[in-house]
Amino acid sequence: MTRLAFLWDQSRCISCGACIAACNAANYDSSTTPNVSWRWIRTNIRRIELAEGQRPMLYLIQCQHCENPPCVTVCPTGASYKDSNGLVKINYDLCIGCRYCMVACPYDARWFNEYIWAPVKCMGEECQRRISRGEAPVCVASCPAGARDFGDLDDPNSSISRRLAESRYIKLLENMGTNPKYYVVVGP
Numbered sequence: 457m458t459r460l461a462f463l464w465d466q467s468r469c470i471s472c473g474a475c476i477a478a479c480n481a482a483n484y485d486s487s488t489t490p491n492v493s494w495r496w497i498r499t500n501i502r503r504i505e506l507a508e509g510q511r512p513m514l515y516l517i518q519c520q521h522c523e524n525p526p527c528v529t530v531c532p533t534g535a536s537y538k539d540s541n542g543l544v545k546i547n548y549d550l551c552i553g554c555r556y557c558m559v560a561c562p563y564d565a566r567w568f569n570e571y572i573w574a575p576v577k578c579m580g581e582e583c584q585r586r587i588s589r590g591e592a593p594v595c596v597a598s599c600p601a602g603a604r605d606f607g608d609l610d611d612p613n614s615s616i617s618r619r620l621a622e623s624r625y626i627k628l629l630e631n632m633g634t635n636p637k638y639y640v641v642v643g644p
């Protein structure tokens with residue numbers, strides 16, 4: 457089987473925003489129209505800064521491509537689905553724009569695109585094309601710090617599997633039972 461997953465290494469991230477800008481450019485034509493749902497730019501990555509504690513903590517959040525995705529469970533039309541590689545996608549031919557999936561996602565990983573009147577999220581179409589050609593998604597390819605990775609968890613020789621084997625990592629909101637496939641590496 458193939459189970460595609462993301463890794464974001466918080467300990468290597470230099471907070472430059474290259475992944476965010478690259479996602480915006482590749483998937484939204486560098487649009488400066490705001491993403492109203494997140495009060496953010498049009499990209500599938502959110503930047504969250506937590507000011508609590510001894511020092512500020514930065515998180516870059518995107519769709520977690522959950523093994524048990526509530527967005528898929530609640531979708532009344534089957535538009536939200538998990539593909540054979542374990543990526544969660546939207547079939548816009550079936551989507552009726554009801555936004556149940558946006559409400560169900562505990563990560564707030566979907567935002568509403570008023571141009572197509574439907575929710576969107578990671579993966580953008582350009583990234584899906586790249587993956588089908590065996591290339592890395594745009595955010596992974598554009599990271600100058602090597603803080604991102606993407607690949608098959610079921611292949612022990614994939615870069616992501618090797619990095620996870622050597623790292624300490626967390627998964628976000630694990631208590632929700634979603635089994636997210638977005639690994640946040642916190643150190644070696």
Ligand code: SF4
Nearest residue numbers: 519520522525527561
């Ligand atoms: S993070 Fe949200 S949108 Fe992505 S698969 Fe999980 S529940 Fe669905």
Ligand code: SF4
Nearest residue numbers: 531551552554555557
């Ligand atoms: S907005 Fe579209 S994808 Fe989301 S639950 Fe409704 S039909 Fe499904």
Ligand code: SF4
Nearest residue numbers: 479578580583593595
């Ligand atoms: S995989 Fe593509 S769509 Fe998803 S966050 Fe990265 S650049 Fe954006």
